[in-house]
Amino acid sequence: MCDAGELRDPLADLESALARVRAVPHGGRSREQLTPDVIRLRRLIDQAELEFAVRCGELAATGEFDPEYSESAYQWIRDECKVSGRVASDALAVAEQSASLSGSVAALDEGRIGFGHLALMAHTAAALTESTTAPPIDESRLLKQAERHTVTRFRRDCTNARHAADSAAFLNDYVDAADARFLDVKARDDGSVWLRGFLDSVGAASLRTVLESLGRRDGAGDIRTSEKRMADALVELAEFALHNPDIAGGGARAPQLMVTASVDTLRNAPGAPAAELDFAGLVPAETARRLACDADIIPVAVDGEGRPLAVGRSRRMPNTATRRKLQLRDRGCVFGNCDRPASWTVPHHIVFHENGGGNDLDNLASLCNRHHWVVHEGGSQLVRTKDGRFLVLPPPSDVPRARPPTTTAA
Ligand SMILES: [Zn+2]
Numbered sequence: 001m002c003d004a005g006e007l008r009d010p011l012a013d014l015e016s017a018l019a020r021v022r023a024v025p026h027g028g029r030s031r032e033q034l035t036p037d038v039i040r041l042r043r044l045i046d047q048a049e050l051e052f053a054v055r056c057g058e059l060a061a062t063g064e065f066d067p068e069y070s071e072s073a074y075q076w077i078r079d080e081c082k083v084s085g086r087v088a089s090d091a092l093a094v095a096e097q098s099a100s101l102s103g104s105v106a107a108l109d110e111g112r113i114g115f116g117h118l119a120l121m122a123h124t125a126a127a128l129t130e131s132t133t134a135p136p137i138d139e140s141r142l143l144k145q146a147e148r149h150t151v152t153r154f155r156r157d158c159t160n161a162r163h164a165a166d167s168a169a170f171l172n173d174y175v176d177a178a179d180a181r182f183l184d185v186k187a188r189d190d191g192s193v194w195l196r197g198f199l200d201s202v203g204a205a206s207l208r209t210v211l212e213s214l215g216r217r218d219g220a221g222d223i224r225t226s227e228k229r230m231a232d233a234l235v236e237l238a239e240f241a242l243h244n245p246d247i248a249g250g251g252a253r254a255p256q257l258m259v260t261a262s263v264d265t266l267r268n269a270p271g272a273p274a275a276e277l278d279f280a281g282l283v284p285a286e287t288a289r290r291l292a293c294d295a296d297i298i299p300v301a302v303d304g305e306g307r308p309l310a311v312g313r314s315r316r317m318p319n320t321a322t323r324r325k326l327q328l329r330d331r332g333c334v335f336g337n338c339d340r341p342a343s344w345t346v347p348h349h350i351v352f353h354e355n356g357g358g359n360d361l362d363n364l365a366s367l368c369n370r371h372h373w374v375v376h377e378g379g380s381q382l383v384r385t386k387d388g389r390f391l392v393l394p395p396p397s398d399v400p401r402a403r404p405p406t407t408t409a410a
């Protein structure tokens, strides 16, 4: 006969102990009283994570997951235990490697390392075991680092250990990640797009370095979210390529946005039809006017109902020599205190071509992509004083305008 104590479910004991811990009233405790409890709780969680990992490993070893239904132990743990893929993969890696990492398991039990350290150690051991050329993991060396370093720093230690032990496999992993790059550009009916993609760490570093630099906050008045600043920076990067023919390479014609618009649209005359932009479809007249400051434009004569009668020749304005002189004169964006250099600007026409403005330097101003937007769609006015300074005037209050890009009003 078994006594009642042996029949008790140890997990039920743990549940009731945890319930008692959680029933202790919170609040009113000092830092000195709280810190030992927080550390003890974390150790218990780490030990529970280790036990969770070991049992996940036992579950996986039953072999009762049916690959025909694409069901794996990893997927089951992730879905049924409601954890992230990383937690599931950490558990399985620790379960698989714990027998060969006894020193690290003991260190976790004694609170010298956390479960995050042990999981990194297990993934490293697994990677070295899989390689046919690498030596086995040097546990004692890594454990010394784990005891001294944060989990983030220990991730670097493990990566370095992998490279030192098997640089060929390390390079293969990087090449695989670079091969897996993709960018899915899904167009919607109105020409806007959703982006979804993946970049390897090195490609991502290049992109993030550029986007974070271009997308940094433009003074205290810039209340754009970081996501909006990143998206603005990506568009600015594309516009930079469009405005710099060298980037097309090989003497090929530079990529250009093609805008088709009636003369009335370009004049922003009441009743004029919308303009048409390749890939984007119909766009507002003011957007066409912004793009027309520095893009190929095909002016179209239309009849009273907007049907095209005659198509003019595409033209680009101003010419290269004038653009160079303009860049030399302005040395960058002239809007407020903007620090975008000349190469990142476009020539804005202070008085628009179809409203009588010319391509002479006096009628031109260098504006970065964002401030060009603010002047056109945002409705701010840029004027040049007789002594050559530029002033920015707010949008006239009596004219309904698009909100400027720095506002988040609905
Ligand atoms: Zn313009």
Ligand SMILES: [Zn+2]
Pocket: 333, 334, 335, 338, 339, 340, 367, 368, 369, 370, 371
């Ligand atoms: Zn600017």
